[in-house]
Amino acid sequence: MAGLVYFSSASGNTARFVAALGLAADRIPIRPDEPMPRPAADHVLICPTYADGMGRGAVPKQVIRYLNDPDRRAGLRGVIGAGNRNFGATFALAARVISEKCHVPVLYRFELAGTETDLARVRSGLAKLMGLECLTP
Amino acid sequence: MRDMVTSVAKAINWNRLEDEKDLEVWNRLTVNFWLPEKVPLSNDVPSWATLRPEERQLTIRVFTGLTLLDTLQNGVGAPAMMPDAITPHEEAVLSNIAFMEAVHARSYSSIFSTLCSTKEVDEAFRWSEENPHLQHKARLVLEEYRADADPMRRKIASVFLESFLFYSGFYLPMYWSSRAKLTNTADLIRLIIRDEAVHGYYIGYKYQRGLEKLDEAKRAALKDFAFSLIFDLYDIEAKYTAELYDGIGLTEDVKAFLHYNANKALQNLGYEALFPPAACEVNPAILAALSPDSENHDFFSGSGSSYVIGKAVATEDEDWDF
Numbered sequence: 079m080a081g082l083v084y085f086s087s088a089s090g091n092t093a094r095f096v097a098a099l100g101l102a103a104d105r106i107p108i109r110p111d112e113p114m115p116r117p118a119a120d121h122v123l124i125c126p127t128y129a130d131g132m133g134r135g136a137v138p139k140q141v142i143r144y145l146n147d148p149d150r151r152a153g154l155r156g157v158i159g160a161g162n163r164n165f166g167a168t169f170a171l172a173a174r175v176i177s178e179k180c181h182v183p184v185l186y187r188f189e190l191a192g193t194e195t196d197l198a199r200v201r202s203g204l205a206k207l208m209g210l211e212c213l214t215p
Numbered sequence: 216m217r218d219m220v221t222s223v224a225k226a227i228n229w230n231r232l233e234d235e236k237d238l239e240v241w242n243r244l245t246v247n248f249w250l251p252e253k254v255p256l257s258n259d260v261p262s263w264a265t266l267r268p269e270e271r272q273l274t275i276r277v278f279t280g281l282t283l284l285d286t287l288q289n290g291v292g293a294p295a296m297m298p299d300a301i302t303p304h305e306e307a308v309l310s311n312i313a314f315m316e317a318v319h320a321r322s323y324s325s326i327f328s329t330l331c332s333t334k335e336v337d338e339a340f341r342w343s344e345e346n347p348h349l350q351h352k353a354r355l356v357l358e359e360y361r362a363d364a365d366p367m368r369r370k371i372a373s374v375f376l377e378s379f380l381f382y383s384g385f386y387l388p389m390y391w392s393s394r395a396k397l398t399n400t401a402d403l404i405r406l407i408i409r410d411e412a413v414h415g416y417y418i419g420y421k422y423q424r425g426l427e428k429l430d431e432a433k434r435a436a437l438k439d440f441a442f443s444l445i446f447d448l449y450d451i452e453a454k455y456t457a458e459l460y461d462g463i464g465l466t467e468d469v470k471a472f473l474h475y476n477a478n479k480a481l482q483n484l485g486y487e488a489l490f491p492p493a494a495c496e497v498n499p500a501i502l503a504a505l506s507p508d509s510e511n512h513d514f515f516s517g518s519g520s521s522y523v524i525g526k527a528v529a530t531e532d533e534d535w536d537f
Contacts, residue, residue: 088236089420091482128239130246131409156514162479164412166405167508186515190482195492203515 081208083117084124085141092126092160094191099200106144114144120153122185122204126160127172136171145180155207156185158200163189227303234424237304240417244311247409251322254403256329262396263330269462274387274397275327275335277459279343281384282323284376287353289316291360292373296418299366305421312414319407326400348455352380352448359444367429370422371441371484375448378415378480379473381408383456386469386501393500401504408505419483426485441484445477471497 082103086092096103103124104115123144129136145151157180159173170187177184185203188196232238266274293313300306327336343349358364359372385408392401426434452473460466474490475497481489488495 130243162412163502163506164408166409166506169506183514186513190479193492199515
């Protein structure tokens with residue numbers, strides 16, 4: 079069972095991060111007519127940010143659709159945000175918005191497709207978290 | 216869209232998209248539109264007076280170097296990519312990019328007219344024309360912008376200009392801002408940085424779409440070219456950086472920032488990092504100046520900062536601002 083769910087647009091930065099992570103993960107589809115993943119248990123969401131300068135539209139619509147289901151939301155244990163520091167105050171804003179909406183912690187933030195340091199931190203962080211939550215990745 | 220001249224002239228229809236990224240980026244760029252007149256630069260006059268003469272000269276020179284890159288991207292780089300556009304919407308986005316580069320170039324002159332004497336500024340513009348490193352990097356990029364050059368190589372050069380070459384300059388206003396100096400100027404520079412981030416992302420995205428249509432050999436050749444160009448540009452940037460920043464002892468600090476941004480530029484093209492993490496440890500004060508007010512309370516870093524969970528909010532479709 080997957081402990082990770084992620085969204086990545088056609089530019090593929092988050093998808094590259096998840097591929098490098100090497101853990102099983104379900105992708106939220108880009109197109110609204112494709113089926114949403116059904117994580118069977120507790121999971122972590124990895125989500126990039128698409129905010130404009132005012133912070134509007136930070137959370138991709140497909141992620142909003144995903145989270146608008148009470149069952150899927152119930153299993154959410156935390157959110158990892160992706161973005162770019164060059165967007166200033168709105169860096170990885172989607173993670174903060176989701177954290178507030180869904181009452182889960184921001185576990186980590188990384189830029190673009192992440193670095194080796196980001197991968198190591200997320201791997202060990204997820205292992206610890208999933209250990210705490212009795213999850214198998 | 217090169218074929219417009221020889222075949223049927225077509226009007227752009229934004230309700231028929233071939234690539235949704237075009238509209239997404241168009242919307243982002245137009246919402247983010249700004250002009251330098253909106254930034255109260257004159258509030259920096261007292262702060263400017265606290266800089267030593269050599270710090271002022273450095274700042275003006277750095278800004279003329281940035282002006283030069285914006286001038287190239289406005290007049291040559293973005294227009295040169297327009298005939299390569301795959302969709303009419305891409306061409307429209309590039310016209311927006313070209314115009315914003317003109318706004319960026321213009322805004323440095325607003326900083327100059329607010330803070331500096333005409334003599335100082337004229338001296339710096341002369342310096343920018345005579346500085347071998349600045350001229351060398353401009354030449355390398357312009358080489359790829361030639362009309363007969365390869366469209367994919369043009370995108371590589373363009374992403375490196377947008378996502379790498381600016382950063383030896385952007386470092387300085389972030390540094391001043393971290394020391395509570397020229398903070399309004401830093402606000403303006405952050406608007407430029409935000410725009411360049413979208414430009415690098417978009418051109419890099421189009422490059423990756425272009426790669427999908429090529430065979431393995433051509434893809435490998437382009438990747439080799441990208442890494443060799445970033446190497447050459449880095450070499451020039453290292454010399455440019457030393458010449459500018461040795462005097463205030465910041466060269467090594469700037470170089471870490473260059474490594475970090477070179478890796479990000481490569482990521483915009485879909486490539487892996489060139490510089491190892493140890494070479495990319497950017498001064499935290501510079502990172503904080505880049506993204507102020509983006510509170511850091513993440514859990515995995517274990518940096519000792521507490522993590523705070525926001526108040527629970529019911530999740531209804533209409534709650535989400537999109």
